[in-house]
Amino acid sequence: MTCFALVDCNNFYASCERVFQPGLNTRPVVVLxxxxxxxxxxxxxxxxxxxxxxxxxxxxxxxxxxxxxxxxSSNYALYGDMSARVMELLGCFTPAVEVYSIDEAFLGLxxxxxxxxxxxxxxxxxxxxxxxxxxxxxxxxxxxxxAKLANRIAKKYSSDGVYIMNDEALMTRILGDxxxxxxxxxxxxxxxxxxxxxxxxxxxxxxxxPRQIRQAMSVVGERIVHELNGQPCxxxxxIQPKQTIASSRSFGQLVSDRRSLEEAVASYTARAAxxxxxxxxxxxxxxxxxxxxxFRQQDPQYSNAAMIGFDEPVADTATLIRAAIRAVGKxxxxxxxxxxxxxxxTELSDGEGExxxxxxxxxxxxxxxxxxxxxxxxxxQINRIMGPGTLFHAAEGVGTASxxxxxxxRQNLRSTERWRMRSQxxxxxxxxxxxxxxxxx
Numbered sequence: 001m002t003c004f005a006l007v008d009c010n011n012f013y014a015s016c017e018r019v020f021q022p023g024l025n026t027r028p029v030v031v032l033x034x035x036x037x038x039x040x041x042x043x044x045x046x047x048x049x050x051x052x053x054x055x056x057x058x059x060x061x062x063x064x065x066x067x068x069x070x071x072x073s074s075n076y077a078l079y080g081d082m083s084a085r086v087m088e089l090l091g092c093f094t095p096a097v098e099v100y101s102i103d104e105a106f107l108g109l110x111x112x113x114x115x116x117x118x119x120x121x122x123x124x125x126x127x128x129x130x131x132x133x134x135x136x137x138x139x140x141x142x143x144x145x146x147a148k149l150a151n152r153i154a155k156k157y158s159s160d161g162v163y164i165m166n167d168e169a170l171m172t173r174i175l176g177d178x179x180x181x182x183x184x185x186x187x188x189x190x191x192x193x194x195x196x197x198x199x200x201x202x203x204x205x206x207x208x209x210p211r212q213i214r215q216a217m218s219v220v221g222e223r224i225v226h227e228l229n230g231q232p233c234x235x236x237x238x239i240q241p242k243q244t245i246a247s248s249r250s251f252g253q254l255v256s257d258r259r260s261l262e263e264a265v266a267s268y269t270a271r272a273a274x275x276x277x278x279x280x281x282x283x284x285x286x287x288x289x290x291x292x293x294x295f296r297q298q299d300p301q302y303s304n305a306a307m308i309g310f311d312e313p314v315a316d317t318a319t320l321i322r323a324a325i326r327a328v329g330k331x332x333x334x335x336x337x338x339x340x341x342x343x344x345x346t347e348l349s350d351g352e353g354e355x356x357x358x359x360x361x362x363x364x365x366x367x368x369x370x371x372x373x374x375x376x377x378x379x380x381q382i383n384r385i386m387g388p389g390t391l392f393h394a395a396e397g398v399g400t401a402s403x404x405x406x407x408x409x410r411q412n413l414r415s416t417e418r419w420r421m422r423s424q425x426x427x428x429x430x431x432x433x434x435x436x437x438x439x440x441x
Contacts, residue, residue, distance in 0.1 A: 006104060007137070009134050010136060010137055012079065013353070014031060017029055017181050019133035019134065028045035028049055028069045031072045032065070032073050034250060035250055035422045039054065040074070051064075051069075066132035073426035074206055074426075075426050076385050077387075082431065085431075086134055087105055090107060093120070094108060096108025098236050111148070118162060122161070125160075137161045138151065138154055138239060139162075139165070141165040145227035145234070147181070148165050149165070149174065175201065175202040176201055178202040184224075186205075205225060210225045240280065245275050245348070246344070247269070251418070251420075251421075256336060256337050256338065258332045258334075259340060266393065267392075268343045273315065282314055282315045282349050283320070285307060285347045286323050286327070287308075287309075287345075289304070289306075290305075290328070293337050293340075300335065307346075308323045312325070316372040317376060317379070360409070387433030388432060
């Protein structure tokens with residue numbers, strides 16, 4: 001019988017912070033969004049205090065201090081590395097792993113003996129906790145949609161963090177208690193549409209006519225009905241290369257000078273180029289945008305974008321940065337206070353079947369291209385081993401070096417630019433930077 005498991009890391013961002021600071025295990029923990037704006041992750045203790053998701057930090061600052069809540073800026077280097085460790089471990093327990101998000105993965109369990117499945121999954125859960133420090137919940141069901149619901153039960157009600165949905169009568173009772181908007185794939189807009197049809201629970205959706213739901217919600221809704229009836233419509237998928245790669249941020253402070261914009265765009269381009277090479281792709285086009293803050297109505301408003309095409313696909317960071325800076329030169333207008341900028345790499349290819357330029361077929365040009373590939377491979381390898389940003393292009397901005405004081409976030413060569421994101425409460429990059437390795441005193 002086809003069987004799927006959904007493995008979900010519990011309160012993932014908060015759990016990552018607790019791995020290296022065990023003293024936080026009983027304290028409420030929250031993690032903030034970019035520029036320390038809103039609360040985007042909460043531990044169970046923080047949820048119990050009534051702190052809502054998306055709460056603005058400045059509105060809850062007094063409450064956080066009063067309840068001694070540990071507050072952290074987003075540390076994506078740490079979270080990404082811890083996620084990779086968890087996903088790699090999942091592959092030790094089953095070869096069929098589909099990474100769904102930074103903290104979720106589907107497992108294909110075909111071939112496992114039902115009588116041994118629960119013990120196998122509880123053992124997997126214990127091993128992940130022991131080897132990474134991250135707690136996970138596991139929900140098992142005949143389809144992916146039901147596995148999502150099973151995972152919720154495992155997280156909230158199971159004593160061992162594993163729940164196998166294999167009792168038809170119990171499954172019916174569970175679906176009757178689940179609001180239709182809480183079914184995986186049902187948006188609020190679709191939920192309102194279904195309620196107008198008299199469908200308010202997952203059970204009512206399961207019993208609805210697939211043809212009727214298809215007319216109301218397209219083929220996606222029809223598949224959800226079949227999935228709720230235990231008929232798999234969504235199979236395990238391999239990770240597909242992205243068709244576009246974007247990198248953008250809101251600035252830590254508003255900037256008005258061209259140099260700051262160029263440094264920001266160069267930094268975002270370098271990050272996008274690293275992702276591009278990671279999936280072994282090249283880009284045929286580069287899209288750059290800059291904009292002011294439309295919520296500051298007292299300021300003059302401006303936004304613009306430019307698209308640059310390349311004669312042949314590229315993956316060299318320096319080439320991409322030069323093109324991005326040229327685009328900023330075309331877009332920049334003095335007299336405005338810019339709030340955000342970003343880049344997007346488009347027309348991605350895998351290197352096979354590329355349309356080459358008529359003038360790039362000579363040996364010298366190919367030699368330069370190969371040398372550039374080797375240079376980028378070395379750059380990526382050094383940054384992977386020594387930590388992100390160990391080597392970077394000067395166009396990304398060079399400030400004044402400073403040393404991290406004990407208990408404070410590490411400051412690097414590029415920490416002085418005003419456009420850098422605010423991260424006042426950021427923890428060290430324990431697993432990706434040598435200087436931030438945890439110390440035992």
